Amino acid sequence: MRWKGRRAPATTRNRARNPPTSPAGSPRASSTSPCKKVSSSASRLPATTGPTHISFFIVLSEGRERKQLLDAVKKRHCYAATDQILVDFHCGDRIMGDEIATAQAPKFQIQVVGTNKIAKIDILRDSEVDRHAETGRQGIQGRMGRRQAARGISLLLLTCVAADDEIAWVTPIWVYLKK
Secondary structure, eight states: OOOTTSOOOHHHHHHHHSOOBOTTSSBSSOTTOSSOOOOOGGGGSOOOSSOSOOOEEEEOOSSSSHHHHHHHHHTTOEEEESSSOEEEEEETTEETTOEEEESSOOEEEEEEEEEEEEEEEEEEETTEEEEEEEEEEEEEEEEEEOSSOOSEEEEEEEEEEETTSOEEEEOOEEEEEOO
16 A cells, blocks of 8 residues: 555554563563564654544534434535535535436535635536636635536536645535436
8 A cells, every 4th residue: 555655554663663462571472483583674663743644524414413414424415525624515405415407507606615725626527527726725615507508417526625635525416407
């Protein structure tokens, strides 16, 4: 597994440096063990000061009760982020994860706030970039209409990338344009 320039979790490094011991305090492998002792460079690795990565799974629910949270997840009213990025992506009274049936091109409202500046926002329609915006601001708020009102079912997905390469992915809104 690649760690993209970040250190491996402390638990993997600490195991190499501090092998598990028996209750008596001696290493588990006895001195008569047929295993050959291997020198490890892990003992020279610096200690970490905290976790290497945190991700968030955000659920938009009616309340904090277990049933309400599970209902919101089943309705796909959720999104994921690798940092504290708040995203509101909706169409009228329909929010992320909902299905919309309409005869005209829908208009979407977008609001994104991050702990760092938001570098870009992409709106994907059926896995292809439909809209792209380079922002450079910490908070973004706006409206967007569909460029091409293609008939049939399509899904719209919002992704945003912060200046420090943290990302948020929003659950799609499924749009059915009637003829």
